[in-house]
Amino acid sequence: MSTKHTKAASAFLLNKSRAQFLNQSIWYVREKRDKVAMQLAEWEELRELSSSIKCHTVTHLDTYLEQFASQAETNGVIVHWAKDANEHNKIVYDILQQHGAKKLVKSKSMLTEECHLNNYLINKGIDVVETDLGERILQLMQVAPSHIVMPAIHLKRQQVGKLFEDKLGSEPGNSDPTYLTRVARLHLRNEFMTADAGLTGANFGVAATGDVVVCTNEGNADMSTSLPPLHIVSMGIEKVIPDYRSLAVFTRLLARSATGQPSTTYTSHFRKARPGCEMHIVLVDNGRSDILANPQHWETLKCLRCGACMNTCPVYRRSGGYSYTYFIPGPIGINLGMLRSPRAYSDNVSACSLCCSCDNVCPAKINLSEQIYSWRQGLDAIHKADPMKKIISSGLKYLYGHPTLYYMGLKYAPLINRLPRNILYNRLNAWGKGRELPTFARKSFSEMWKKGIVR
Amino acid sequence: MQIGLFVPCYVDAVFPEVGVATYKLLKYLGVNVDYPMKQTCCGQPMANAGFEQKAVPLAAHFEDIFQGYDYVVAPSASCAAFVKLNYPRLLEGKHACQTSDKMMDVCEFLHDVLKVEKLPGVFPHKVSIHNSCHGVRELHLSSPSELNIPRFSKIRDLLSLVEGVTVVEPERIDECCGFGGMFSIEEPEVSVQMGTEKLDSHIATGAEYITGPDSSCLMHLQGIARRQNKPIEFIHVVQILAAGL
Numbered sequence: 001m002s003t004k005h006t007k008a009a010s011a012f013l014l015n016k017s018r019a020q021f022l023n024q025s026i027w028y029v030r031e032k033r034d035k036v037a038m039q040l041a042e043w044e045e046l047r048e049l050s051s052s053i054k055c056h057t058v059t060h061l062d063t064y065l066e067q068f069a070s071q072a073e074t075n076g077v078i079v080h081w082a083k084d085a086n087e088h089n090k091i092v093y094d095i096l097q098q099h100g101a102k103k104l105v106k107s108k109s110m111l112t113e114e115c116h117l118n119n120y121l122i123n124k125g126i127d128v129v130e131t132d133l134g135e136r137i138l139q140l141m142q143v144a145p146s147h148i149v150m151p152a153i154h155l156k157r158q159q160v161g162k163l164f165e166d167k168l169g170s171e172p173g174n175s176d177p178t179y180l181t182r183v184a185r186l187h188l189r190n191e192f193m194t195a196d197a198g199l200t201g202a203n204f205g206v207a208a209t210g211d212v213v214v215c216t217n218e219g220n221a222d223m224s225t226s227l228p229p230l231h232i233v234s235m236g237i238e239k240v241i242p243d244y245r246s247l248a249v250f251t252r253l254l255a256r257s258a259t260g261q262p263s264t265t266y267t268s269h270f271r272k273a274r275p276g277c278e279m280h281i282v283l284v285d286n287g288r289s290d291i292l293a294n295p296q297h298w299e300t301l302k303c304l305r306c307g308a309c310m311n312t313c314p315v316y317r318r319s320g321g322y323s324y325t326y327f328i329p330g331p332i333g334i335n336l337g338m339l340r341s342p343r344a345y346s347d348n349v350s351a352c353s354l355c356c357s358c359d360n361v362c363p364a365k366i367n368l369s370e371q372i373y374s375w376r377q378g379l380d381a382i383h384k385a386d387p388m389k390k391i392i393s394s395g396l397k398y399l400y401g402h403p404t405l406y407y408m409g410l411k412y413a414p415l416i417n418r419l420p421r422n423i424l425y426n427r428l429n430a431w432g433k434g435r436e437l438p439t440f441a442r443k444s445f446s447e448m449w450k451k452g453i454v455r
Numbered sequence: 456m457q458i459g460l461f462v463p464c465y466v467d468a469v470f471p472e473v474g475v476a477t478y479k480l481l482k483y484l485g486v487n488v489d490y491p492m493k494q495t496c497c498g499q500p501m502a503n504a505g506f507e508q509k510a511v512p513l514a515a516h517f518e519d520i521f522q523g524y525d526y527v528v529a530p531s532a533s534c535a536a537f538v539k540l541n542y543p544r545l546l547e548g549k550h551a552c553q554t555s556d557k558m559m560d561v562c563e564f565l566h567d568v569l570k571v572e573k574l575p576g577v578f579p580h581k582v583s584i585h586n587s588c589h590g591v592r593e594l595h596l597s598s599p600s601e602l603n604i605p606r607f608s609k610i611r612d613l614l615s616l617v618e619g620v621t622v623v624e625p626e627r628i629d630e631c632c633g634f635g636g637m638f639s640i641e642e643p644e645v646s647v648q649m650g651t652e653k654l655d656s657h658i659a660t661g662a663e664y665i666t667g668p669d670s671s672c673l674m675h676l677q678g679i680a681r682r683q684n685k686p687i688e689f690i691h692v693v694q695i696l697a698a699g700l
Binding site (some may be wrong): 001002005006009010013017019027034037038040041043044076085174235275288307312314315318319349350351352353354355356357359360364373374377378379380385386388389392393394397399401403406413430431433435436437438439441443444446447449450454 | 467468471472474478485496501505506507510513516558571601603604629631638641645647649650674695
């Protein structure tokens with residue numbers, strides 16, 4: 001039995017050049033991250049600080065959320081509380097309806113992906129336009145992001161050129177990046193100008209001031225909020241942080257970890273609505289309180305959504321974001337999917353060689369690999385364990401639990417070396433798919449020891 | 456000082472020469488080495504696969520065999536890391552756990568405890584170090600490439616004591632080779648892809664041998680090299696350190 005991830009990864013790898021392109025592109029980002037991380041002498045100290053601040057904040061969420069909400073209200077912002085995705089979507093729609101808004105421009109938000117907001121609004125007749133370039137490309141293609149920070153990293157510019165030709169009327173055959181960017185800019189400029197409302201996510205919510213902080217490279221969050229008269233913020237409750245001093249720690253880590261930039265081009269603070277306009281913040285739980293109550297997995301709430309764990313993950317880089325069944329791929333996505341529903345998303349737990357590299361790049365020091373290990377331990381109880389792995393594990397337990405049997409096994413194991421190839425390399429032999437089997441030694445170490453050969 | 460030598464199951468069966476080299480080297484360095492019989496496996500294969508409860512009796516058995524020694528030394532970083540990091544949790548409330556504190560990979564033991572400064576051997580070859588994940592990120596045999604900490608490599612330090620050896624390392628210096636225990640059979644395509652790239656990056660250094668502290672990674676890479684007829688040899692670090700003994 002293979003997991004859905006295994007099958008999808010296997011299919012992905014059939015196209016060698018595409019697979020290599022993705023691996024190289026993403027490894028390049030990991031290298032950029034390393035370079036800027038090594039330039040800061042205090043890098044490891046910053047990660048430690050970030051982890052401590054997040055631990056502190058998520059374990060005092062009640063205090064900081066109330067402070068944040070009350071500051072925001074003092075600033076004239078209207079604050080809403082949503083217990084789940086449905087409530088969130090309904091609140092957003094109600095606000096749009098109250099304003100008679102027909103067109104919504106959006107900057108990047110993984111939370112609205114989590115809540116499936118776009119489809120909800122589109123079904124109700126709202127024109128929803130993603131304005132992050134990668135997100136817009138994917139929206140025009142009608143596919144989901146394959147990475148949380150670089151959503152269209154899996155595409156080549158020729159594919160974008162073709163898409164723009166079909167959807168935006170760009171010059172046939174022109175896939176020059178500068179040209180395509182200009183086409184996108186012109187197209188989006190018009191969307192910004194004609195939008196009735198703008199929606200942004202939130203990288204951070206500062207409790208002390210009520211600021212919502214949004215980090216982008218394209219300035220699209222600023223365009224989304226500067227032109228339309230209505231600004232709605234979708235914010236997960238774990239995004240709140242105490243104050244500016246803690247924000248300074250995170251802004252130093254976020255872009256460096258995510259893309260290898262010292263900072264994002266824009267770090268925008270939204271504190272209150274423009275004169276004559278309205279600003280709303282929707283604070284969303286959608287399972288976060290349950291995560292907080294989970295003794296083994298609550299640390300996932302420290303996540304900054306930088307994507308560094310994906311970039312370093314050797315499995316993600318060789319299988320692509322679409323091989324995972326949860327909308328967030330990679331190490332953090334494996335964990336968040338299991339927290340959403342172990343039965344629905346257990347197929348991603350196989351996508352980890354336990355190399356622990358993600359733990360070392362995480363700017364909030366989440367113990368990602370340890371958590372994946374721990375999810376594996378629970379798969380059998382929900383009947384999601386791989387039967388072959390279970391049989392092998394039971395067999396090994398028996399063999400290794402009986403040294404006499406183990407010694408006998410060692411004695412006869414070399415006979416396996418001489419079995420005919422078509423018996424050894426059958427379809428049950430997953431090892432043999434791309435590898436030769438190891439050769440058993442004629443005399444094991446223990447046998448040599450017993451015979452006094454080892455001296 | 457009395458050392459209990461742990462020769463993990465797959466080393467016992469497939470790479471006995473690694474056990475022999477470890478024993479000879481420790482003996483040569485004047486250490487009192489014992490190899491207690493009835494040792495089998497540390498339990499890592501089933502635990503990483505998601506069946507750590509099946510590893511508990513093996514952990515208890517391991518404790519019974521090895522608890523009396525001053526150090527338990529194994530030529531396998533991953534197995535050593537498993538005992539060190541997981542036994543306290545696995546045995547909690549079930550069995551006393553002393554081996555976690557005593558467990559060491561042989562390279563770690565040579566470098567940190569014996570502080571070896573001289574070795575007699577000659578190994579006139581170019582070798583590429585395979586920095587295995589658990590060796591790097593769990594036992595800190597070298598500085599992980601992700602961390603901004605002073606660079607070090609205990610493996611390199613040890614190899615530099617052997618005359619004639621030229622040491623190189625591949626690009627993506629400590630990226631996983633894709634073995635990962637039963638990951639290798641649950642996700643065979645990804646595992647082989649990772650291994651193929653790792654193998655190619657070692658070969659690109661011009662090395663004659665790939666060497667490392669984990670024969671498990673080497674077994675996986677060797678399987679791929681044999682299948683693809685790629686010309687490179689494999690050797691455990693300790694076999695180079697024990698050259699000439």
